[in-house]
Amino acid sequence: MMSKGLFIRLLTLLAVAAGCGQGAGVDGLQVLRHTREIVRHGPHPPGSEAQRKAGEYIAGQLEALGLEVDTHTFRPVTPRGRLRMTNIRGILPGRDERVLILASHYDSKFYDAFEFVGANDGASTSGLVLELARVLVQDNPAGLTLWFVFFDGEEAVGEWSSADSLYGSREFVKREKNRGNLRKVGAMILLDLVGGKDLRILQEGYSTPWLNKIIWNQASRLGHERIFRSSGRGSHIEDDHLPFLRAGIPAVDLIDLSYAHWHKPTDTLDKLSGPNLEVVGAVVLASLPEIARQVKRK
Numbered sequence: 001m002m003s004k005g006l007f008i009r010l011l012t013l014l015a016v017a018a019g020c021g022q023g024a025g026v027d028g029l030q031v032l033r034h035t036r037e038i039v040r041h042g043p044h045p046p047g048s049e050a051q052r053k054a055g056e057y058i059a060g061q062l063e064a065l066g067l068e069v070d071t072h073t074f075r076p077v078t079p080r081g082r083l084r085m086t087n088i089r090g091i092l093p094g095r096d097e098r099v100l101i102l103a104s105h106y107d108s109k110f111y112d113a114f115e116f117v118g119a120n121d122g123a124s125t126s127g128l129v130l131e132l133a134r135v136l137v138q139d140n141p142a143g144l145t146l147w148f149v150f151f152d153g154e155e156a157v158g159e160w161s162s163a164d165s166l167y168g169s170r171e172f173v174k175r176e177k178n179r180g181n182l183r184k185v186g187a188m189i190l191l192d193l194v195g196g197k198d199l200r201i202l203q204e205g206y207s208t209p210w211l212n213k214i215i216w217n218q219a220s221r222l223g224h225e226r227i228f229r230s231s232g233r234g235s236h237i238e239d240d241h242l243p244f245l246r247a248g249i250p251a252v253d254l255i256d257l258s259y260a261h262w263h264k265p266t267d268t269l270d271k272l273s274g275p276n277l278e279v280v281g282a283v284v285l286a287s288l289p290e291i292a293r294q295v296k297r298k
């Protein structure tokens with residue numbers, strides 16, 4: 001028989017142990033679990049049943065965290081006709097009503113010639129945004145209101161052009177502008193293709209310099225220069241941050257286009273690194289207080 005004192009000590013130990021994998025930081029394994037769920041039903045381009053299920057999973061996870069979830073379905077004209085697309089947003093109110101967005105796209109690109117699930121191209125960063133939401137629900141150091149946003153239709157349906165790409169983020173910016181919410185958005189952090197094993201992130205060319213600076217400073221403070229490379233600026237990459245930049249919102253795209261399996265059938269779960277996703281998550285978290293200070297100053 002166990003004494004009462006020992007029983008209580010055991011309970012405490014169990015509580016601490018349970019907290020270990022689910023602690024204050026980003027858990028790479030948890031990111032990979034979400035990623036697996038998002039690609040579970042195979043290729044999931046806009047309008048597909050698999051994409052509807054991926055969206056349901058994401059919205060369900062946000063709801064389970066107690067967030068207010070808002071989904072918006074729209075049907076833009078594409079080279080494959082009108083397609084049903086759905087943006088998803090989880091809202092975490094902060095002490096301050098000014099908003100910081102953490103975002104990823106969750107669609108996979110259409111390919112007729114082969115199966116493409118986009119494990120890293122969309123799914124891994126959607127998993128990372130879900131995991132960031134879990135951590136930030138426990139403790140939101142920025143104090144800003146946080147929007148966790150999942151865009152549909154980032155990929156071109158045919159050939160990439162300004163009309164055939166970024167459907168979800170363009171729609172999101174347009175809609176929030178019409179609703180008068182855009183002026184509350186102080187900054188946007190976009191994650192794309194940061195789950196690879198040989199991860200190298202350069203400062204993307206369109207991104208707002210002060211956001212890049214804060215993030216790279218934190219990366220170097222935490223000793224992650226091997227991933228967040230400081231050797232010059234990367235190229236200019238068109239991505240879901242562009243509609244925000246065009247609307248005058250500071251935005252940064254953390255992206256590694258040197259990923260060897262980019263837009264290839266080999267972009268599958270086995271190419272991902274939980275530890276690298278964890279590093280990117282940790283750097284983003286560490287950057288939030290300073291980003292919030294900047295946003296409040298403006």
Ligand SMILES: [Zn+2]
Pocket residue numbers: 109121155263
């Ligand atoms: Zn892509």
